[in-house]
Amino acid sequence: MKKLLLLSLLLIPGVLMAKTQKLNSFEGIMDALKEGKVVHAVFYYKDCQLISDNEIEDESVDAVGGMKIDTWEYFAKGSIRNKEAFVVTSTSKLIANPKGKGYVYNYVKLRIYESGKVKITANYLDSVTHEETMTENFFTKVNDGENGAAHFFAH
Numbered sequence: 001m002k003k004l005l006l007l008s009l010l011l012i013p014g015v016l017m018a019k020t021q022k023l024n025s026f027e028g029i030m031d032a033l034k035e036g037k038v039v040h041a042v043f044y045y046k047d048c049q050l051i052s053d054n055e056i057e058d059e060s061v062d063a064v065g066g067m068k069i070d071t072w073e074y075f076a077k078g079s080i081r082n083k084e085a086f087v088v089t090s091t092s093k094l095i096a097n098p099k100g101k102g103y104v105y106n107y108v109k110l111r112i113y114e115s116g117k118v119k120i121t122a123n124y125l126d127s128v129t130h131e132e133t134m135t136e137n138f139f140t141k142v143n144d145g146e147n148g149a150a151h152f153f154a155h
Helices: 002-018 026-034
Strands: 021-023 039-044 049-052 064-069 072-075 086-096 103-113 117-126 132-141 150-154
Touching (some): 021 026, 026 039, 026 072, 026 103, 026 150, 064 086
Antiparallel strands (some): 021 150, 039 064, 049 132, 072 086, 086 103
């Protein structure tokens, strides 16, 4: 009986981990979302093009971020005068400002295009006045296994 319990405890994590699927394309992401799977995104900002205050920066911040895609909308090509299909999602979390200036809402909006391009918009909003205190736009593509700083996983 103890051997069976020990074997079960050793196998369960492997079975649970095996369910994670790397998504390497817009189509893979959309299929997972349409199937109701939980999709997580992980961004390596240092490998993205950064536009801050409407200026292209030479380097991006060496940081990693992520979000769960749990509320999203898909827009087919031409549905809102858009040239290509895309899916959009966003999230907002109250965080301690990394620059030590109190609390801010960290609002992140993610747009994934059918071409594989990805736009990540990060805003800090003052927790009291909701005034925007920072805006940054990061541009990359869906990681296809070799290139792209936006990684997606389905569970």
